[in-house]
Amino acid sequence: MTGDIPEHYSGGGNLADRIARDLRARGLEPSDLTPAEFEPLDEFHFRGRAATLELAAQMRLTPQSNVLDIGSGLGGVARTIADTAGCHVTGIDLTAELCAAAAEISRWLGLADKTEFQQGDATSLPFADDAFDAAITVHVAMNIPAKHRMYSEARRVLRPGALFAVYDILQGEGGEMIFPAPWAAEPSISHLATPQEMETLLREAGFKLLDSIDSTAESLRWLEERTAGTGPPPPVPITTRLLFGEGYKQMVQNQLRALRERRMLTWSFLCEA
16 A cells, blocks of 8 residues: 555654644643643544543453554554553554654653554554454544455454454545545545445454444534534644644535535444454
């Protein structure tokens, strides 16, 4: 899996330095913050940290668990799981710039010993068979056309009986997606599956499907509230706008419309290897 995906997510490069510089300009020292306070920046998926915690609560994690985060981005999901479950999380992402920034943020937050990040392809994982006790992927497969390979690889590296939590943006019944979107400035790197296609893909990869949840309505409410600026201001005043620049405003508006019209859905699946 190649193409323009790393360029799309690199945010112009030097992400960790830019994040640190922006925080300090606002009177915040990166190492004084907590993983939860980084949520507006490093958990750029619908419903943020709350959604991660919901998924993690179903994954039967212990401090001894060895967890894989497929498409780890800036590392927010990995750090939330490592911080709350006390386990070790390995993140893999196609974009080297995101991996470097994720590792640096983990150092700031005192989680370098519980998280590690490496560049790699979700459709060809660089890990041995049965290497992990659990795995998670959050808002990743939208960029991957060969989903059958992604899920087959996830099954391969999981021990029998391990849980796999999938939370992604899917194609809805309301029409085609509107671009730009956070995962794709234009349609060529967007590959949305329908809920029915996802269930088939996961089963054909060898997973037993335990649960399937449509959270589109909740995601719409969350994005509407966030866009309206209701509630207390976030402790970290830096968001994913850092990655996407001024085009982010249009991306948000497109997502609001797409959720309202069910052009896009948010959906989670819990599977057993």
